[in-house]
Amino acid sequence: MTALSLYDKLWNSHVVHTQDDGTSLIYIDRHLVHEVTSPQAFEGLRLAGRVPWRKASILAVPDHNVPTTDRDKEIADPVSRKQLQALDQNCDFFALQKFEMNDPRQGIVHVIGPEQGASLPGMTIVCGDSHTSTHGALAALSFGIGTSEVEHVLATQCLLLRKTKSMRVNVSGALPKGVYSKDIVLALIAKIGTAGGNGHTIEFCGETIEKLSIEARMTICNMSIEAGARAGVIGVDDKTIEYIAGRPFAPKDAMWDAAVKSWRQLVSDEGANFDSTVDLDASQLSPQVSWGTSPEMVVPVDGVVPDPDQEPNATKAEGMRNALTYMGLTPGQAVNQINIDKIFIGSCTNSRIEDLRVAAQVVKGKTLASNIKLAIIVPGSGLVKRQAEQEGLDQIFKAAGFEWRDPGCSMCLGMNADQLESGERCASTSNRNFEGRQGQGGRTHLVSPAMAAAAGIAGHFDDARKYFN
Amino acid sequence: MEAFTKLTSSLLPLDRPNVDTDAIIPKQYLKSVKKSGFGINLFDDWRYLDPGEPDQDNSQRRLDKDFILNNDQYKNAQILLARDNYGCGSSREHAVWAMLDYGFRAVISTSFADIFFSNCFKNGMLPIVLKKSEVDKLFEASLNDPDYSISIDLEKQQVVADGIGSCQFDIDEFLKHCMLNGLDEIGITLQYEDKIHAYEERLKQSSPWLFAHD
Numbered sequence: 001m002t003a004l005s006l007y008d009k010l011w012n013s014h015v016v017h018t019q020d021d022g023t024s025l026i027y028i029d030r031h032l033v034h035e036v037t038s039p040q041a042f043e044g045l046r047l048a049g050r051v052p053w054r055k056a057s058i059l060a061v062p063d064h065n066v067p068t069t070d071r072d073k074e075i076a077d078p079v080s081r082k083q084l085q086a087l088d089q090n091c092d093f094f095a096l097q098k099f100e101m102n103d104p105r106q107g108i109v110h111v112i113g114p115e116q117g118a119s120l121p122g123m124t125i126v127c128g129d130s131h132t133s134t135h136g137a138l139a140a141l142s143f144g145i146g147t148s149e150v151e152h153v154l155a156t157q158c159l160l161l162r163k164t165k166s167m168r169v170n171v172s173g174a175l176p177k178g179v180y181s182k183d184i185v186l187a188l189i190a191k192i193g194t195a196g197g198n199g200h201t202i203e204f205c206g207e208t209i210e211k212l213s214i215e216a217r218m219t220i221c222n223m224s225i226e227a228g229a230r231a232g233v234i235g236v237d238d239k240t241i242e243y244i245a246g247r248p249f250a251p252k253d254a255m256w257d258a259a260v261k262s263w264r265q266l267v268s269d270e271g272a273n274f275d276s277t278v279d280l281d282a283s284q285l286s287p288q289v290s291w292g293t294s295p296e297m298v299v300p301v302d303g304v305v306p307d308p309d310q311e312p313n314a315t316k317a318e319g320m321r322n323a324l325t326y327m328g329l330t331p332g333q334a335v336n337q338i339n340i341d342k343i344f345i346g347s348c349t350n351s352r353i354e355d356l357r358v359a360a361q362v363v364k365g366k367t368l369a370s371n372i373k374l375a376i377i378v379p380g381s382g383l384v385k386r387q388a389e390q391e392g393l394d395q396i397f398k399a400a401g402f403e404w405r406d407p408g409c410s411m412c413l414g415m416n417a418d419q420l421e422s423g424e425r426c427a428s429t430s431n432r433n434f435e436g437r438q439g440q441g442g443r444t445h446l447v448s449p450a451m452a453a454a455a456g457i458a459g460h461f462d463d464a465r466k467y468f469n
Numbered sequence: 470m471e472a473f474t475k476l477t478s479s480l481l482p483l484d485r486p487n488v489d490t491d492a493i494i495p496k497q498y499l500k501s502v503k504k505s506g507f508g509i510n511l512f513d514d515w516r517y518l519d520p521g522e523p524d525q526d527n528s529q530r531r532l533d534k535d536f537i538l539n540n541d542q543y544k545n546a547q548i549l550l551a552r553d554n555y556g557c558g559s560s561r562e563h564a565v566w567a568m569l570d571y572g573f574r575a576v577i578s579t580s581f582a583d584i585f586f587s588n589c590f591k592n593g594m595l596p597i598v599l600k601k602s603e604v605d606k607l608f609e610a611s612l613n614d615p616d617y618s619i620s621i622d623l624e625k626q627q628v629v630a631d632g633i634g635s636c637q638f639d640i641d642e643f644l645k646h647c648m649l650n651g652l653d654e655i656g657i658t659l660q661y662e663d664k665i666h667a668y669e670e671r672l673k674q675s676s677p678w679l680f681a682h683d
C-alpha cells in the first residue's frame with residue numbers, strides 16, 4: 001500500500017466525486033459562520049429558494065463586530081449592529097444553531113470551535129474567514145472560504161476544489177523558557193516568506209510540535225495562512241484525544257470509543273510523500289518581534305531593525321523601506337529599545353487560557369509602564385474569560401493596569417471601537433501587521449503573549465526570557 | 470440563478486472606457502448585508518451630484534441630469550453597452566449584483582476585466598464580447614435612438630441588430646451550458662445531489678459520531 005500523508009487521508013475520505021479535469025467535489029463536515037461574510041450568502045440562498053443542506057453542521061457566532069465593553073447596552077455603531085442582527089435573523093429564519101453575543105459561550109469563531117468540541121479530528125471544516133486554518137491542530141482539514149463559497153456550502157454541503165501541494169515542516173529541539181509556539185511560527189514565516197506556503201497544505205511535525213499543547217499547536221496552524229498556505233495540519237496523538245474528551249459537541253460513550261479508534265489513524269504514514277520539507281531548530285530561537293508591515297518581517301528581540309541597503313533583492317529592499325517609513329523605525333535600531341503605546345493581548349492566534357496564564361505570569365505583581373496609554377486583554381471566548389476569572393488572572397491584570405474586556409476579534413482588525421490611532425505603536429498577539437490593520441496609521445508589532453505582557457511592563461520590547469528565570 | 474436563452478431589449482450606451490467596479494458600486498455600499506438593493510446606487514458617483522451613504526433616502530439626492538442613467542428614455546434598457554475593459558478594479562461581486570438589481574441582464578463590450586467577467590456568470594448576467602466595429606455601430610444607433618432594440622440569442626451565439634445584421638460571439642461551452650440552463654455553481658453541484666446523499670449514507674456508517682447532533 002502506498003504511504004499516505006495526513007492531508008492525503010483527509011482529502012481522500014471527503015471526495016464525493018472527481019471530474020475529468022481533476023477538480024473534486026469535497027464534502028464539508030463543519031461549517032462555522034460569523035456575521036461579516038455570511039449575510040449575502042444567506043440572502044443568495046433565500047433568493048434561490050434553497051435551504052441549508054445540513055443544519056446540524058452549522059454553528060454561528062458573532063465575533064468580528066462585537067464590542068468588548070458595555071455589552072448590556074445597544075451596540076453604538078449602526079453598521080455593526082445591523083450585521084449582528086442579520087446573523088441572528090438568518091439563523092432564526094433557517095433554525096440554525098448560534099451563540100448570541102451575550103451567551104457565555106460566545107467568542108472568536110476559531111476559539112469556540114475547538115473549545116466546544118465542534119471541531120473534531122478527521123473533519124473538513126470551513127468558515128468565511130482565512131484563519132480557519134487554526135482547527136488543523138486537531139487533525140482536521142480546515143480552511144477559509146469566500147462569500148460565494150459560503151453560500152455553496154450552505155446549499156450543497158460541498159465545495160469544488162483542487163488538491164493542494166503538501167509541505168512538511170519539521171520542528172526539532174527543546175523550546176527555551178520564555179519562547180513559545182508564536183515564536184516558532186513567526187520564525188518559520190520569516191524563513192520561508194509569506195508566499196512560501198502558497199498552494200500548499202502544511203503539516204507540522206517533529207519532537208517540538210509533539211511536546212506542544214493543543215492550544216499552542218493552534219497558534220501555529222492559525223498562522224500557516226500567513227505563510228501563504230491554504231491549511232495547516234498536525235497529526236492526532238494522546239494530547240489531541242485528551243483535549244477533545246468531554247467537550248459539549250464531542251462524541252460520548254460507545255461513539256467516543258469508535259471515534260478515537262478512527263482518529264488514531266490520522267497521522268502521516270511512514271514514508272509519505274511531501275512536495276517539500278522545511279526544518280526548523282527550536283532550541284536556537286529567541287522571542288520574535290515583527291518590525292514591518294508583513295508577517296515575514298520578523299527579527300529576534302535581541303536583534304536590530306534590518307537595513308534595506310543590505311538587501312540584495314531590489315524589490316524586497318523597496319518593500320522594506322516603505323515598511324520602515326510606515327512603522328517609523330530606522331535601520332540598526334535595537335528592537336528592545338522600541339517604545340510602545342498600546343498592548344493588545346487577544347485574537348484567534350493567542351487568546352486562549354494558556355496564553356492568558358503566561359501573560360499573567362509576566363505581569364504578576366508589576367504595573368504597566370507610564371508610557372503605555374492602553375493595554376487590553378480580550379479573552380477568546382466567554383468560557384476562557386470565566387476560567388481566567390476563576391483562576392484570578394483578571395485580578396492580576398487589573399492590578400497591573402490592564403483592561404479586562406469581553407470576548408471578540410477586537411483590536412485584531414479594529415472593526416469595533418478597539419483601534420489604534422494614527423502613529424500609535426502596539427505590541428499585539430494577533431496575526432497580521434498590515435498597514436492600517438488595527439486602525440488607520442496604526443503600527444502593529446506581532447509578538448507572543450509573554451512578549452506583549454513584558455512590553456507593557458517595560459514600556460518597550462523586553463526579552464520575555466528574563467521573566468521566567 | 471435565472472436561465473438566459475434569448476433577450477430582446479433596447480440598449481443603454483455608457484460611452485466611457487475602463488469603467489471600474491468602484492464606479493459601478495462605490496465602496497461604502499459594501500457594508501450592506503444584502504445582495505439586492507444595490508441598483509439604486511449603481512454608478513452612484515456619476516448618477517448623483519451629492520455624496521451618498523448606505524441607507525440614505527436616495528430620492529432626496531440631486532440627480533446629474535446629463536448622466537445617461539438619469540435619462541428616462543433609456544430606463545427600460547436591459548442591456549448595457551460598454552466600452553473597452555469594462556469592470557476592471559476590485560473583485561467585488563457587488564458590481565454584478567448592482568447591475569442585476571437595476572435591471573440589466575446582459576452587457577456588451579469589446580473587452581471585460583477577468584474577475585468581473587467570471588462574476589457575471591455566477592449571477593446570470595451575460596457578458597458579450599463583440600468586435601470594435603460592431604460595438605461602434607451599436608453606440609451610434611442607440612445614442613441616436615433610445616428605442617433602438619436588439620435581440621440576443623445565446624443558443625446561436627448571435628446578436629441581431631437592425632442596420633448591422635447578425636453578429637456572432639464566442640463563449641466557453643461549459644459557461645454557455647450553465648447560462649442556458651440557469652445553472653450557477655451551486656446548481657452544477659446539485660446535479661450530483663444523489664452522490665452527495667450516497668456519500669452521507671456511507672459517512673453515517675463509518676463515522677456515526679459526526680451525525681450525533683443532526
Ligand code: SF4
Pocket residue numbers: 063064108109110129131347348349408409412413430431
Ligand atoms: S481574531 Fe482577527 S484574525 Fe482571528 S478571526 Fe478575528 S479578525 Fe480574523
